[in-house]
Amino acid sequence: MLTVESLSFRYRKRDVLREIDLQVRPGELVAIAGPNGAGKTTLLRCMLNLLQPSKGRVMVNGRMLGSLSCMERACLLAYVPQDCPSKFPVTVFDMVLMGRRPYLSWRPSEEDLLKVSETLAMMGIEHLYMQEFDRLSGGQQQKVLLARAFVQEARFILLDEPTSSLDLRHQLEVMGLLRQMAGEKGVGVVVAIHDLNLAQRYSDKVAFMEKGCISRAGSPEAVMTPEAVERVYGVRVRYVSDNGRRYLIPLDATEANLISNRDIRKVQEG
């Protein structure tokens, strides 16, 4: 169980996160949605101990996150950042092998090599193993990073916008793989995500973030009502059904938003 308890984070006297409570059970896929700047990435970074919360705490399987060593933490939590700049060339195989670092001695064991190549095969990218990471397409890179997080064998995986730069097919594949990891291996998955249709299709739980708070959390159907989406994003939406699945269609920005835009323009012109 990954638990965030009344967590607040201040940066230069500004409250970036306020009183966040969140629970992620093993095998559960939790989507964190919300407008840009709502604090999704900051929350993920706090949950990984990359940022120190000013108040509250994060518990992993009953242990305080801050009390764990780097290696202990890596065995519990894996992270897939939004992008992965690589200044020097690395092959895909070596990149994924890095995820075995918590278990690795200087010379990788047969088990490490086997886990890496099995994961590559499972994700259908074993043919890329000798390619250089920075020469892959965005979708392939995302899959490699995902593979690296999988071989880390952490109990929870946190991902920052894993689908934002992917084409349609890769979006479905990546989310499907995460769903599969949650279902088969009992891994708890936390995804910060913009695409609400992907969020409601693949997640067990959605948390809506607004101005540093989680305003609503629960099952996608309960949380992502047209009214809630309109309030959080300032966009009117409608749901349509097809083959038993609900799809969210954005209609237009709401009046409140339009007015504020007009005001901004006036100020700029005036």
Next chain:
Amino acid sequence: MLQIAASGTIVKYKAFVSKKIIIFILAAVLLLISIMMALNTGAAGLSVVELFSGMTMQSDYAANIFWYLRLPRIATAFLVGWGLAVSGALSQAILKNPLASPYTLGLAAGASFGAVLGIVLGKSVSGWFIPLFALMTAMGTSLLILGISRFRHASAETLILGGVAVMFLFSSMTSFVQYISTMEEVHEIVFWFFGSLSKTGWPEIGLISLMIVPACGFVMGWAWDLNIMMSGDDAAASIGINVNRLRNSGVLMVSLMTAGAICFTGTIGFIGLVAPHIARMIIGSDHRFLLPASGMLGAILVVNADILSRTIWAPQVIPIGIVTAFLGVPLFMYLLMRRTREFW
């Protein structure tokens, strides 16, 4: 099906790794040839065969040349090349910057300032005064840089900017010392900056290896962590690397090795920047292989530069610091032109 595909990948990966070991064997052979060639060259005009046959016939003359002139020179060249190259590779890794070298962090400038101060205060190039000062200022510089980075989060950018600022500070302090010193002292300072491999006897070599060899071994243990740090601080931290501690101890190791390499021999530029790049072009950027390969390449470059410095204008000896660039730049340019892949 999955397992067959997986085991096929493993076999190919192992073949890929063992290819690198062949490159190491070739490099070792090249290094050995370079050492033999260096043993073959010297002012006395004795060839390596004459040297060895003289020694088997218990000739003191040959033995003296071997033990007190040629071998110390080669050992110094070897250690200095190895140390500068490994500290260059380490700087590039901890700063995640292909332009980094021991000079970027201001460590060489700090060591140089110490040496210059030693020359002026000690009134002599010989003795342990200069290296002691060089070592102290190099370590002081690294503490200064770490102090700067402690104020903020110790990011690679903070370290680079702090290092460059410190470098300018030390260069102007060096200039100031030169400005107020006498003609003879300025002459000695200039000579120290050119670099020389002839000032080291066995005790000095012992001290150099004490500063370089254990540090190299230590750094080798970080190979995986350095690989992982390449893919960003956040990602590395989530895989279990203590990024700040690795970066700070990396700076200390770089300063120790740099001080060891240049304190007796003067600033030998360029090796720290170029040897890791050439090694990376040949063997890739896995630090398990890159660190020793850089070291070997640095040693090969400096040993050969030393041979050139003593032969192209014999009996004059061109300072080693000048020759390393003459030898390294064409090699570097050649590899840069014919490379088929982007390396950074």
